[in-house]
Amino acid sequence: MIKKFKLGMITTAFAFVASTCVIVAPGVLVSGVASAAPSQIALNLANEQGNLWGCAFNPFNPTDSAFSIGPVYETLDFVDALNNAKVTPWLASSYVWSNANKTVTFTIRSGAMWTDGTPLTAADVYYTLNLLKTHSALDVNALWSVLSSVSSSGNKVTVNFKTSAVPYFYYLAGLTPIVPKHLWTKVANPVTYTDTAPIGSGGYVMNHCTPQNIKYTANKNYWQKGMAQVQVVNYPAFLSNNTCNEYLAQGLGQWGSQFIPSIKTQYVNKAKGNNYWFPAIANVSIFPNLTVPGLDDPKVRLAMSYALNRSAISTIGEYGYEAPSNQTGIVTPTYSKWLSASVSSSLGKSYDVAKTASILTADGYAKVNGVWTKDGKQLAFSLMTNGGYSDWVASAQVMTQQLNAAGFKITLNLPASTTFYNDIYTGNYQLAYNSETGGPSPYYEFRQALYSKNSAAIGTDASSNWERYNNPAVDSLLNNYAATTSTATQHTIINQLESIMATTAPIIPVLQSAEWFEFNATHFGNFPSPSNPYAQPALYAEPDWGYVVDQLKPKA
């Protein structure tokens, strides 16, 4: 989506501004890093949020977390979604699964330190995890729906799960920020705590915040020696895409997470060194409401999938930035290793109107007045998408034209954000174009979309699985995946899920949900790239962006 990804889609652009150097120079000197090049310019981020900064940094508040998780607060491990869920130790130096994959024990590294000089210990980790238990509003990843207990001794923290939950490692170790016990125990109400001067353990210190800009400076005592070499990071607030894109195009911003129309002419060609990469880890899909007559028929859904010319949708709706998906649901090339060749080839051409016709004819449908009809019932549905995302709207308009051309009767419905989510959560829709968040392997998107426990009866909120899919075989496949650490078993399970997607189309993946990432490598090196995808590169990816800043290399 273009505007406001998550509410907090922090379109940040790290940009260098010559004028900024002058202003930030004193800050650089004060930080006392004499060895750093005194002329180093600031890294300016460009990520439009349409809002001024609230200058609040509570890492458990989804509105603010993207400003603190990563650069300021760190997680136990770093999980790279773009590189086969590769785990890099962060605050935990190691971890080990035991007890039939129901228990994971972390060893907390020694030497890590809060920026107020207090050492970071296992007690902080233990405190943080229990904080989420006592304040469920802070537990945005619903950890305590799968955890049973946490204990700590020495430098070890042991976490017990109710059932085997290997994939939950990502949420537990990869997404949960660790906060200092000695400061947070003094906080009266952690839910409404604004945390205006955060004390973290990360490579950066929040130095100064105005509604217009957040200035981070390198943590000179950072426990990871040689990291956090960029001295100053500015995160200006942009109120609209236009201005933010212009800022990037002029080379003022060095790192952006923006949807830029016609990016070649509007960005790449405008300043030397401008470049972009839009990797994906999830799909944007049509979610058919499986309780609606007609859409409960897998043949109809499959026929619909073949009626979509995904490359045209990609070109017109997304300027080609979001690659076409396939009906297996596997995002490529990110997860190509998981793609089953046999399932993939059984699908044949992705866009095949003749196949739409043959599937529907075999299913007993015939065209009456140009619309597929069976027993007097037309395949007539309404398709809704979030009216606030103009790229999704444009894509949905193209889809509607295509489906209608293939003999469906689709009407387009473009509600505003709240209505859209309200309707999709409660199942008050027929076809919806939306995306799941995904995770570091295809499992996460499949589980979000297909696991029956994520669904709910029509009229009550489903957290995901909005189409109301309920298949015990799929549930047990997903449970088996959660119980294993064997890569081979995981691949077998995912391939079976692909086959179910390809034959029954519980959801219809259309395009791959791209992460917007523009960068200018003139002054800073080591940005993530297709050949070195060491982190998700979007500024709204937390903790990834902080992890990336830690590793950027200023150029002389």
Add this chain to the structure above:
Amino acid sequence: MKFLVRRVGFLLITLWVAVTVNFFIPRLMPGNPAEAMMATFRGHVNPAAIHALEVAFGINTKESLLASYGQYLVNVLHGNLGISTSNFPLPVTTVIAKGLPWSLGLVGLSTILGFLIGTSLGAIAAWRRGGWLDNVLPPMFIVISAFPYFWVGLLSIWFFALTLNWFPFVGPYTSTTIPTFTWPFILDVLKHAVLPSFTILITSIGGWILTMRNNMITVVAEDYVKMARAKGLKPSRILWQYAGRNALLPNLTGFAMSLGFVISGAILVEYVYNYPGVGFMLLNAVSAQDFPLMQALFLLITVAVLLAIFVSDVATALLDPRTRNSR
């Protein structure tokens, strides 16, 4: 005295209507702030967290409509306008305080400037009835004031900022600087204000010209002006001190109203220029579905307008006794 009572009564009734409208509009619509927030998490949040958020927002669906209406009135009187969902956990008042100075500065100054220039031109046009100013200005500004504000803004950005590169057009100042009371910073602020201010001026000035001209035409025909002329007073003195003053009186209410509207900012101008004033904030609250912020802003804008009208009514009555009995 009776006049004052009537005006105060009117003020209170209007305030009450505004507050009530403000209370009922959201309650007639589906969804609640916690759900709106959940929408922003895109299905990431567990039900317990939502419930906890509902508690944090003070959403109690079991309360009767009347009881919550009463509670709402009490809260408004105490200036307790709730928590902004898009800036959680910041209270609405804190959020508004960030935008208010920018609206007051930009829109306030532009409004006053527009009024001064417009009324002067209008007075001169009427004084020199049929002169070139009178022939050119009215039709020109009739046309210009029918232009959409925001489009004049777009046009100015395209022409002055993008094509000619004369002015910056993003925000109130170069965002990575830290605000200080120094000349370079103040200059930076002024430079950023030129285009939005120009947009407001060009689209608002026509109204002042026309009303002042029309008032003036009526006044100039009055006997006391003729008398002054007959007495051989200097024309400029008659223009500004006799006719101008009296022609200005009816315009005061309009001026007061537009001063009241300063609080609301020039909504679309702020939007087009990314000027972080109250008007921008309102649109932002709309797109983030931040209903507490939206309502508080609407209330603030309404109160400002009502107070401005009240003050101008009283002032006009003091200056011009005739109006006291006219209603």
Add this chain to the structure above:
Amino acid sequence: MTILRRALGVLGASWRFLRRDKKAMGGAIILFILLLISAFPSWFILDDPQAEIFTPAMGLSWAHPLGTTSFGQDVFSQLMAGTRESMMVAMLVGLFSTVISVVIGISAAYIGGIFDDALSLFTDVVLVIPTFPLIIVITAYLKGATFWLMVAVLVITGWSYGARQLRVQALSLRNRDYLLAARARGESAWYVISVELIPPMTSLIVANFLGAALYAVLAESGLQFIGLGNINSESWGTMLYWAQNNEALYSGLPLWALAPGIAIAVLGSALALLNYAFDEIANPALRPVSRRRASKVVPS
């Protein structure tokens, strides 16, 4: 018969006035052309305005006089197709607001007493509540306004100014001899209002219609521009919304954004010029040329 004769008389006078007033004539001609386009859009449209069939982001050419959008739609066709909605909104809001203004303003003035007090208070309250923010709040809750909703919202917020003006003028006419005479004759209130009271106010009513229409055009396009209208509709404001969202100004497609704005400005100017002309009829003191002192109508 009398009603008709009087109305015709006023219209005739208006026509004679239009012919002499260049501003008004200009406005009337523009309005007529726009009416023609919205009545028969197919005469002017080159291609399906929504179809994304052309090379995106083309510049000017004979085939595409205003270029294409970044979706590959023809800008000129969109502009022509969008005329209808803006005109419809202008005319409908103008009409409905004027009807409400006339009913409330004149009945308040004619009946008088507590009834007048109550209606005047109501009018004043609606008048001073800030309209545009209110519309934004309402449409935000309505999750974007459909065409009729938009019309309804604009009417609800747009009638009060006219009602107040009309009340004042009706009050000044109420105690004229011919009206008192009509009442003394025992004519029904309906007769007095429609035959004796309304015809002399025609020009003010027309001016109000034009004012409300102008307000509607500007407010509607503003709302659509910020995405609070139906973003799937064919209208100038919606064109601006899409142009802004795809950064037409910044990506070398300024016409996509500037053309619909010019169209709105042209329609707005036509309404404003006519409005001004009718204001001059209603208030003879303002007339540039004519010094006729036919009816001394008190300006509001």
